[in-house]
Amino acid sequence: MIKVKISYNLIMRNKEVSEKLYELASYLEILGEMKFKINAYIEAARRIENLTVPIEELAKEGKLTEIKGIGEGIAKKIVQYLETGKIDKLEEVKKQIPETLIELLNVPGVGPKGAYTLYNKLGIKNIEDLKKAAIEGKIRELDGFGPKKEENILKALQHAQKKEVRRINLGIALPIAEYVKESLIKGAPIDKIEICGSIRRMKETIGDIDILVTSNNSNQVMDFFTNMKIVKEAINKGDTKSTIITPEGIQIDVRVVEPISFGAAVQYFTGSKEHNVKIRELAIKKGLKVNEYGVFKIDKDERVCGEKEEEVYNILGLPLIPPEMREDRGEIELALENKLPKIIDIKDIKGDTHVHTKYSDGENTIYEMAKKSIELGYEYLVIADHAKALGVASGLSIEKYKEQKREIDRLNDEIGDKFRIFLGCELNILSDGSVDFEEKELSIFDICLAGIHTGFNQDKKKITERIKKAMNIKKIKIITHPTGRLLGSRDEYEVDLDEIFKEAKNNGTILEINANPERLDLNDLNSMHGKELYNLKFSIGTDAHSINGLSDMRYGVGVARRGWLTKKDVINTLSLKEFEKFIKS
DNA sequence: GCCGTTTTCGGCCCGACTGTTTTCAGTCG
Numbered sequence: 363m364i365k366v367k368i369s370y371n372l373i374m375r376n377k378e379v380s381e382k383l384y385e386l387a388s389y390l391e392i393l394g395e396m397k398f399k400i401n402a403y404i405e406a407a408r409r410i411e412n413l414t415v416p417i418e419e420l421a422k423e424g425k426l427t428e429i430k431g432i433g434e435g436i437a438k439k440i441v442q443y444l445e446t447g448k449i450d451k452l453e454e455v456k457k458q459i460p461e462t463l464i465e466l467l468n469v470p471g472v473g474p475k476g477a478y479t480l481y482n483k484l485g486i487k488n489i490e491d492l493k494k495a496a497i498e499g500k501i502r503e504l505d506g507f508g509p510k511k512e513e514n515i516l517k518a519l520q521h522a523q524k525k526e527v528r529r530i531n532l533g534i535a536l537p538i539a540e541y542v543k544e545s546l547i548k549g550a551p552i553d554k555i556e557i558c559g560s561i562r563r564m565k566e567t568i569g570d571i572d573i574l575v576t577s578n579n580s581n582q583v584m585d586f587f588t589n590m591k592i593v594k595e596a597i598n599k600g601d602t603k604s605t606i607i608t609p610e611g612i613q614i615d616v617r618v619v620e621p622i623s624f625g626a627a628v629q630y631f632t633g634s635k636e637h638n639v640k641i642r643e644l645a646i647k648k649g650l651k652v653n654e655y656g657v658f659k660i661d662k663d664e665r666v667c668g669e670k671e672e673e674v675y676n677i678l679g680l681p682l683i684p685p686e687m688r689e690d691r692g693e694i695e696l697a698l699e700n701k702l703p704k705i706i707d708i709k710d711i712k713g714d715t716h717v718h719t720k721y722s723d724g725e726n727t728i729y730e731m732a733k734k735s736i737e738l739g740y741e742y743l744v745i746a747d748h749a750k751a752l753g754v755a756s757g758l759s760i761e762k763y764k765e766q767k768r769e770i771d772r773l774n775d776e777i778g779d780k781f782r783i784f785l786g787c788e789l790n791i792l793s794d795g796s797v798d799f800e801e802k803e804l805s806i807f808d809i810c811l812a813g814i815h816t817g818f819n820q821d822k823k824k825i826t827e828r829i830k831k832a833m834n835i836k837k838i839k840i841i842t843h844p845t846g847r848l849l850g851s852r853d854e855y856e857v858d859l860d861e862i863f864k865e866a867k868n869n870g871t872i873l874e875i876n877a878n879p880e881r882l883d884l885n886d887l888n889s890m891h892g893k894e895l896y897n898l899k900f901s902i903g904t905d906a907h908s909i910n911g912l913s914d915m916r917y918g919v920g921v922a923r924r925g926w927l928t929k930k931d932v933i934n935t936l937s938l939k940e941f942e943k944f945i946k947s
Numbered sequence: 948g949c950c951g952t953t954t955t956c957g958g959c960c961c962g963a964c965t966g967t968t969t970t971c972a973g974t975c976g
Contacts, residue, residue: 398959402948433949471965473974506973510966630961635976642960647952653961 375444376410376417382443382452383407383436388464389455391474392481405431408636410440412691412887414894418444462488470518471511479504493519529567530612531849533879533917536561539571542590542614550586551579554624558631562685564920566849566882570613572631580618587616623655626668629675630654636690637683644678644694652678686923691890706927708919710935713742714912716788716811716842716874716903721766722747723755725908728769732783734909741938744903745770746786746811746842749798755815760803763787767806782938784808784945788842793817795831797838804837809945811874811903813842814855822856829862833871839945840901841866843876843883851880859888867896872933877904877918878911889925901933 387403409431410417420426421444426437439449459481465488466477472492480486483504484495492515495501501512539557546552552575556562559572577583584604588596597605602618619627630638630653638652645652651660656668657677667673672682680697684705687693696702717731718724724731728745735743745766748757758766763785770783777783789797789812797812804810812832814825832838844862845854866873873892876883884892884900892898902918904911922932929935936944 396948399948401959405949431949435948471974475973506967508967514965633976639960646960651961655962 376413379417379440379443380407380410382449383410383439385464386439386449386452386455388467388474389452389459392459392463392467392478393455394475394478402431403436406436408690412689414891460487465489466492469515471514476506479506489519528611528850529569530610531879532561532564532566532568532882532920533914534610535568535571535612536917538592538608538610538612539573539614541592542571542573542587542616545590546573546575546583546587546616550575550583551577552583553577553621556624556628558628559633562632563634563688564686564917564924566879566885566921570615573614573616574624574627574631575616575618576621576624577618583616583618620655621669622665623668625670625672626652626656626674627654628671632685632688634689637688637694640690640694641674641678644680644698648678650677684923686920687926689924703926703928705923706919706929706932706935708916710929710932711740711902711915711919712937713740713744713934713941714904714906714915715744715786715840715901715934716746716876717743717906717912718747718755718788719745721756721758721762722752723907728766728783729773730909731906731912732773732777732781734912736777736781738912738915741780742782742784742941744784744786744809744811746788746903748815749787749789751790751792751798752815757790757798758787760799760806763806782942786811788813789832789838790815791828791832793820793828795828797832797835801835801837804835807837809839810835810837811840811842812838813844813874814846818846818852818855820855822858825855826858826861829857830865833862833865833869838871840872840874840903842874842903842905843881844873845883845885845888847883848880849882854883859891863892863896863898866892866898870899872899872901875900875902875918875921875932877902877914877916877921878906879914879917881905882917882921884921884925886921886924889922889927893925893927893931898931899933900927900931903934 383403384407387400391400409429417440421441426432426440427434439451443449463477463481466472466480467474480492484500486492486495496512496516501507501515502509539561543555543557546555554576556574558574560568561571575583580602584599588599588604588606592608593606594609595607597607603615605613605615607613642652649660650666651658652674657666657674658664659666667677675682681702683693683697683702693702714735719726719728719731732743748755750757750759767785770785774783785807786809787807789810791797791812791814829841833841845857847854873884875889889900902915902922904914906912906914933944
């Protein structure tokens with residue numbers, strides 16, 4: 363791993379560069395360039411996207427070609443872009459076809475070949491032109507097109523107008539998937555069953571739900587599934603695959619596969635696509651072919667394995683790679699060397715570092731939250747109710763916190779020494795970087811958390827300075843939801859995360875992975891970067907406002923696993939004794 | 948355009964589906 367001093371702003375240039383390469387790939391695709399060249403550009407773009415070091419530094423040091431997938435040709439283009447803001451090759455292809463032609467690739471059924479024909483023969487430059495031509499019946503005349511394709515294009519365009527393509531939050535999708543799974547187990551002749559796809563990888567948002575089963579009576583499974591209560595519409599029902607839509611508009615596919623293929627199918631349908639491509643490339647080198655039916659010897663088409671997912675990896679010389687890591691971010695290379703990190707497990711979590719109670723805007727009492735935490739197997743719980751500046755959440759005065767402290771002391775006495783409730787608080791980082799109370803008033807707390815709850819629209823410099831100032835208040839140990847996003851409803855505020863990371867490194871401040879599925883903040887890549895570049899520590903807190911919210915921990919752990927964090931990177935894996943020592947430090 | 952524990956040249960993931968074909972190309976996941 364190449365370590366250099368970096369700024370997060372520079373990392374943002376990685377995204378810029380990767381977008382240029384994706385763009386170039388799209389143009390070349392339309393122009394009919396060789397598939398392999400296009401793949402090379404896409405691969406390079408992906409690598410840069412996931413890089414944890416700034417591309418500019420690598421370029422300066424002449425180390426671009428050390429990145430896998432980047433050779434002399436692409437390296438030159440990157441350097442040119444960084445120096446001049448332009449890539450000759452990209453400018454050149456842009457002269458050959460209109461920029462808006464790329465829009466057409468978003469229309470289902472229209473690919474690069476189709477887009478070029480539409481432009482070349484009919485002069486179609488954008489979606490508007492396409493729609494007009496379809497209505498006028500011109501498209502059916504083209505070679506390779508026909509009435510059916512024309513109709514499908516028109517349908518797709520009308521469809522796209524009313525329905526935006528929306529991904530569903532994991533926090534909504536996972537419980538639905540689990541409900542379907544449980545129902546199938548209870549009500550249908552199921553042998554094995556697994557929820558696959560991006561849910562299994564714990565991606566923060568998901569497109570649709572894929573469930574695989576084995577059964578000796580496939581028809582009965584399909585009957586049961588398509589008649590479940592949650593079915594708003596059964597889109598199609600086949601012998602081995604059915605698709606339904608739930609009232610929330612989520613598409614669920616259930617497939618019945620042969621037991622002998624179950625492991626290979628689970629591997630295939632779990633993805634990611636990029637991970638699977640690398641797996642199959644690796645297989646070829648070993649004279650094997652991997653598909654959703656199993657692993658086969660290329661020459662003889664002889665089955666090697668496929669019943670268990672683990673076998674698929676083992677036969678390639680790999681340990682089973684955790685689904686959350688399957689994004690082709692280097693996990694296969696590490697697995698080959700048997701150097702996969704032992705990523706954190708939900709069982710490692712010993713306490714929740716961020717919950718609210720009735721004192722502020724929560725629904726349950728301190729006792730109820732503690733009781734539930736004990737049931738979850740925790741050793742401790744940090745009560746972190748909102749402080750006074752957050753009026754809308756009934757933020758507490760120091761007097762109220764003192765009242766809380768008396769209650770917590772009493773409860774701790776009753777519970778005994780196997781479990782401990784800590785008095786914390788979630789302070790508000792105000793617009794000037796100060797918090798609700800004077801520093802000396804904070805001494806009553808066991809631990810202070812602080813986060814931004816207002817003034818999201820300040821500029822980057824100001825927000826960054828605010829957070830840094832709060833991090834310098836000694837009692838504040840944790841910065842909650844560091845980027846402030848709400849999935850699907852509010853973007854991150856402008857913040858220079860690299861500056862925050864540096865400050866956290868200097869002060870030993872913990873950054874929160876907020877496990878609330880609407881937040882998941884920090885996200886997977888930010889967590890990964892924080893660890894890779896600065897060796898930061900994190901807390902996973904649910905921000906629970908009720909006893910049910912405590913169960914959101916698994917989403918936070920999912921983020922941490924996707925960020926390759928291990929047990930030692932997360933402070934609430936510490937035992938009660940260690941945690942007490944930590945907050946006193 | 949990139950890459951090499953069988954390769955510095957000759958490869959580059961796999962299968963399903965659709966609509967167009969008359970054995971297949973393009974698109975999709």
